[in-house]
Amino acid sequence: MADAVNGVVAVAVETPQHTGLGAPLDYSADALPPGTLVRVPLGRRDVPGIVWDRPAEAEAPPELRPVREVLAAMPPLGASWRQLVAFAAAYYQRGLGELALAVLPPELRKLDDVQLARRVARLRKPAVPARAARRAGLAAATAAAEAADAQHGVQPAADTPEAAPAFPPAEAGPPAAAEAPPLNDEQQAAVDAIGAAAGTYLLHGVTGSGKTEVYLHAAEAALAAGRQVLVMVPEINLTPQLEARLAQRFAGRRLVALHSALTPAQRLKHWLLAHLGEADLVLGTRLAVFASLPRLGLIVADEEHDPSFKQQEGARYSARDLAVYRGHLEGVPVVLGSATPSLETWQRVQEGRYTRLALSQRIGGGVLPRVRLFDMNTLPRQRGSAAPALAPALVDAVAERIERGEQSLLFLNRRGYAPVLHCTACGWKSGCPHCSAWRVFHKGDRSLRCHHCGFSERVPRACPDCGNLDIAPLGRGTERLEEQIAQLLPGARVARIDADTTRLKGSLEAQLGAVHAGDVDVLVGTQMIAKGHDFRRITLVAAVNPDSALFASDFRAPERLFALLMQAAGRAGRDAQQAARSEMWVQSWHPQHALYAALRKHDYEAFAASQLEERQSAGLPPFSSLALLRAEAREASIAQGFLRAASELAQAMADEAGVTLYPPVPPPVARVADVDRLQMLVESPSRVALQRLLAAWLPQLHALRSVHKGVLRWAVDVDPLAI
């Protein structure tokens, strides 16, 4: 690895994708260590870049343009960070510079060296107690600002105006609450194993078994050894609770959050704190896997099975898979936690590549809730009317809970009032004019809204086709369920949590707070509330209408449904005192389905075994590797033509390499915002063969596209999650 041999440096820059250039470009400069941020000319512009490793034997072209500016104020990005980025770019088939720059905080590229130097100096300043004490008088005035900041996940540092004297826990309460409960034997064994050797661990713990406590202890050991800890959760809404726990436990340590809801300035600050080694703990969503952490000692991915760990645009990376790679690269333990591991992870455990650490008991010895499959076919039906949303027996069970002062959770994975409106006279339905999808009826603001393109209109008074005044909702979403349960149980305190009720900053925390405080009897919501939360008073969870996923075309649909229902069940009876009478209801038209049978026994292993058997005989992941080539155009035929031509280009290579190219097909929602989409599956039993084919094939597609001018976009998704 030579830096700046003969005054030449390689610089990773964001080259436009259509040029097909992905490799670093050469520039002239005095010796600069790899990882240094620079600005270089590209075409007629100056663009940000990162000095990259340059093979010593590489020849430099005769005329080189000079590096324009060196941002020396920040230490260079380390070798392992560069290797992680290089691996991800190659594996997910993106340009190196494109990916490298995309995973840095966007604000960073706007700064010049002087501005950067100022920020770095400020962040490096140690805490000054005297200044903080002087400011103590301002405490009341700054309390609100602090609370807001805590929500954004930054712990006040002593050098910011809103600084506080000590490192405050994010939740009100005495700082001494940081004491850890003694671990049980299984927890202790898990912590010991993680501390003993680097490697990938599956922390396989039933819901409420104390997985988080294991993360905290493992983190404590890493911190004590002077290392940094990276903790990843799949969704932003799971951060506040974990953040509060981390902040309490590790008072005195610097904790930063990294996720997309931060302001650009916060994201830059947090990222810099991590990169400078000032932050001890980084809590984040998938983008945090690329945080620069010079002292990294432990990586945790909580709820590792969650599809949100996969980025769905740009470089479609799996943060879970990259975490495993990163751990391997840096020789640090990686802990993947789940009650329902992904089948990929489970298979690797079976193969002995990951170590399973089991937490088989709930904390306090509570049992898992009894699963009751309610057969919807047994409900008496009035001619012509739809089945009721809720079985009367379930409503009674909820009423019983209310009488006892316990809470119930009704889970329905569909927001809005009704997924579609229709005219009872002419059959008109509320389709989206721009998408192959229905527009959802939202009663709150009386809108018809497309969840795919965002197109929204006021609900028409009469049928737009025939003028009939009788237009009615079909099916139900959380808004309607909330209304129905309130009608069925007058006086009950019903709350709803979904993407619509949590749009405003802080509203989710406030609503969860009300649930925790016991101010809610019945909680209605989407998957948002089914995962992760440590509710203490819920003794009944009901899946109102989970069947549709049983028959979805995606081969991962059953795996996902099972995980979601196990998670949802896990929200009930988390207080051991109440566990014995806690229940999970599943309303189903197909109660005999094997998936529900496994759910009833809380038998993840049996479910996983049967799924893996099916996958193996069908040649599906984890027994094969997939990639999806997508194309978009105004007309489906144009996208089709491009994918067909692409397929022809690859056919000979594919035959030789044992890779199968499938014909292009439309995805479930084929048209979005007036654009038609098609996708083509590429499959191989060998990951290496697939990778080789993609690397040789995709660069040719840039040229191919210029022939197929109507193609708006094309992209490849390696290890796609949704097919």
Ligand SMILES: Nc1ncnc2c1ncn2[C@@H]1O[C@H](COP(=O)(O)OP(=O)(O)OP(=O)(O)O)[C@@H](O)[C@H]1O
């Ligand atoms: N050894 C222990 N002794 C006493 N309480 C504990 C212990 N370990 C964990 N707890 C408590 O038990 C509860 C459940 O633990 P935790 O939230 O870590 O479970 P989990 O496995 O992460 O749950 P889930 O996966 O369902 O979200 C928490 O309130 C936690 O503080």
Ligand SMILES: [Zn+2]
């Ligand atoms: Zn639409």
